[in-house]
Amino acid sequence: MKRFAVAPATDLSRRRFVQGLALGGAVAGLGKWTSSWAQTREGSPVLSGADFSLVVDETPVNFTGKRRLATIVNGGLPGPTLRWKEGSEVALRIVNRLRMPTSIHWHGIRLPFQMDGVPGISFPGIAAGDTFVYRFPVRQSGTYWYHSHSGYQEQTGLYGAVIIDPATPDRVRVDRDYVVMLNDWTDDDPAHIFAMLKRQSDYYNVALPTFPDFLRDVRERGLSEALADRRMWNRMRMNPTDLSDVSGYTFTYLMNGASPAMNWTGLFRPGERVRLRFINGSTMTLFDVRIPGLKMTVISADGQDVEPVHVDEFRIAVAETYDVIVEPQEDRAYTVFAQAIDRSGYARGTLAPRPGMEAQVPALDVRQLLTMDDMMGGMSMNRSTPATPSHAMASMPDMQAMSMPTPAAPSNHLARIERGPAVDMRVETPRTNLDDPGVGLRDNGRRVLTYADLHTVGGPLDARQPTRDIELHLTGNMQRYMWSFDGVKFSDAQPIQLHANERVRLVLVNDTMMNHPIHLHGMWSEVEHPDGTFQFRKHTVNVQPAQRIAYAVTADALGRWAYHCHMMFHMEAGMFREVVVS
Numbered sequence: 001m002k003r004f005a006v007a008p009a010t011d012l013s014r015r016r017f018v019q020g021l022a023l024g025g026a027v028a029g030l031g032k033w034t035s036s037w038a039q040t041r042e043g044s045p046v047l048s049g050a051d052f053s054l055v056v057d058e059t060p061v062n063f064t065g066k067r068r069l070a071t072i073v074n075g076g077l078p079g080p081t082l083r084w085k086e087g088s089e090v091a092l093r094i095v096n097r098l099r100m101p102t103s104i105h106w107h108g109i110r111l112p113f114q115m116d117g118v119p120g121i122s123f124p125g126i127a128a129g130d131t132f133v134y135r136f137p138v139r140q141s142g143t144y145w146y147h148s149h150s151g152y153q154e155q156t157g158l159y160g161a162v163i164i165d166p167a168t169p170d171r172v173r174v175d176r177d178y179v180v181m182l183n184d185w186t187d188d189d190p191a192h193i194f195a196m197l198k199r200q201s202d203y204y205n206v207a208l209p210t211f212p213d214f215l216r217d218v219r220e221r222g223l224s225e226a227l228a229d230r231r232m233w234n235r236m237r238m239n240p241t242d243l244s245d246v247s248g249y250t251f252t253y254l255m256n257g258a259s260p261a262m263n264w265t266g267l268f269r270p271g272e273r274v275r276l277r278f279i280n281g282s283t284m285t286l287f288d289v290r291i292p293g294l295k296m297t298v299i300s301a302d303g304q305d306v307e308p309v310h311v312d313e314f315r316i317a318v319a320e321t322y323d324v325i326v327e328p329q330e331d332r333a334y335t336v337f338a339q340a341i342d343r344s345g346y347a348r349g350t351l352a353p354r355p356g357m358e359a360q361v362p363a364l365d366v367r368q369l370l371t372m373d374d375m376m377g378g379m380s381m382n383r384s385t386p387a388t389p390s391h392a393m394a395s396m397p398d399m400q401a402m403s404m405p406t407p408a409a410p411s412n413h414l415a416r417i418e419r420g421p422a423v424d425m426r427v428e429t430p431r432t433n434l435d436d437p438g439v440g441l442r443d444n445g446r447r448v449l450t451y452a453d454l455h456t457v458g459g460p461l462d463a464r465q466p467t468r469d470i471e472l473h474l475t476g477n478m479q480r481y482m483w484s485f486d487g488v489k490f491s492d493a494q495p496i497q498l499h500a501n502e503r504v505r506l507v508l509v510n511d512t513m514m515n516h517p518i519h520l521h522g523m524w525s526e527v528e529h530p531d532g533t534f535q536f537r538k539h540t541v542n543v544q545p546a547q548r549i550a551y552a553v554t555a556d557a558l559g560r561w562a563y564h565c566h567m568m569f570h571m572e573a574g575m576f577r578e579v580v581v582s
Contacts (some may be wrong), residue, residue, distance in 0.1 A: 142303025248345025
């Protein structure tokens with residue numbers, strides 16, 4: 001890893017990439033796209049009922065001044081919002097007009113594994129020119145989404161929202177109901193991005209520490225402390241700005257298929273209760289969401305009702321969903337602001353009483369650096385000195401032995417994990433707290449949602465205690481851009497075997513300094529409080545750097561299921577397993 005980087009020159013196209021093109025720029029001029037794009041500016045078309053026909057195709061789009069091909073569903077990006085009813089049976093006829101195979105995975109939906117939509121695990125995929133019919137009963141309600149599990153089609157536009165109305169009257173009454181789908185668009189070929197990450201993992205990190213940064217640290221902290229800081233990060237083969245693998249200098253961030261300049265708008269009348277169904281359908285970006293001037297009441301997480309939580313801001317990891325209620329009282333516009341975790345760009349939209357209104361867009365927050373909490377977990381939390389790398393170097397002489405792969409380890413399990421080129425770090429004392437909002441959100445003066453705030457209404461679905469634990473370490477080598485469970489990439493790993501209807505505890509330990517939103521297909525993940533009691537239920541659980549999270553799973557879904565990090569390039573690089581329930 002480079003110790004210093006040259007400060008990037010001013011990029012004259014920076015504003016275009018952050019904000020996208022103005023109104024009309026996304027349309028490439030094809031008639032089949034224009035009509036549905038116009039609807040997208042107010043939200044994707046909504047298809048309701050039990051029988052659906054969806055056509056997967058491609059069309060040119062233009063978000064940044066460059067004409068590129070997007071993968072679309074029924075002519076739109078995002079695809080149509082599908083509205084189902086709990087207790088019904090849905091049939092979804094998928095026509096593939098691409099020149100390559102495709103698939104659709106129904107994210108977070110409980111269904112027979114043959115309908116899950118993961119090529120190579122649950123079905124062969126949908127060949128070019130073929131048609132496949134998904135058919136399954138709807139056994140839940142809430143906000144979910146769908147996306148491709150084939151190649152990089154999710155990155156190029158194959159995604160959409162799913163809203164499932166409950167069989168009984170909804171406990172939450174609202175006047176307006178909007179989907180807010182967040183995505184990261186790139187003009188580059190996603191395969192090229194992955195190849196560049198493999199070649200140089202920090203290629204897209206434009207905020208690498210520079211020589212002027214080093215001189216500033218020398219002035220502020222002295223030469224020895226500044227050098228110690230650099231030595232420690234080099235030893236970890238990372239740097240404190242490793243927040244996102246791909247930044248806003250490559251991504252254009254979208255809200256309901258609209259760039260910031262296009263300004264997706266949802267309308268309201270003052271005094272109305274408005275439900276916003278946030279879905280992070282991006283491939284690699286965590287977003288921090290707020291609406292300046294409005295409090296948000298979180299009422300649902302991953303489709304599951306939670307006890308209401310009043311917040312100013314929340315972080316939404318890739319593949320998560322949060323439903324919030326807002327009640328604007330004034331006759332003015334409000335900005336819906338979703339900034340990337342690395343502060344390299346944002347998605348934005350507007351809530352307004354009338355079309356065409358806008359509110360001020362907040363400035364991006366200052367990028368925060370990773371700290372000792374993110375590196376060493378519980379060990380740094382027990383220290384009385386501030387959680388900064390420089391303090392750690394002075395008092396932790398065993399840092400190298402603890403962070404670098406060595407044959408000597410405290411247990412056979414960890415020794416197996418530590419050996420080999422796929423693992424460059426291990427956290428000996430991961431933190432278990434759920435009340436950390438994460439880097440960039442700590443002590444920012446706003447009330448920020450944390451996992452500790454979430455309490456699923458009704459408690460666990462299964463009151464039994466788990467009969468066994470399965471511990472998995474989230475591992476990686478950032479320099480080589482290798483990601484895995486327990487240091488073993490998917491192609492070399494054996495499936496995780498579960499017995500039908502057993503109650504098992506999955507324990508995830510993040511030995512890396514990146515966030516990993518882990519998604520288990522087909523079954524619920526019932527996250528535990530550190531004391532072992534039930535906390536909340538989700539389908540995607542974000543594990544922060546140096547964190548340990550445990551959740552109970554009832555293996556009530558026979559078949560073969562995918563289990564993976566939902567960061568697309570982490571999954572592609574090997575952080576993927578198969579779970580077999582038999």
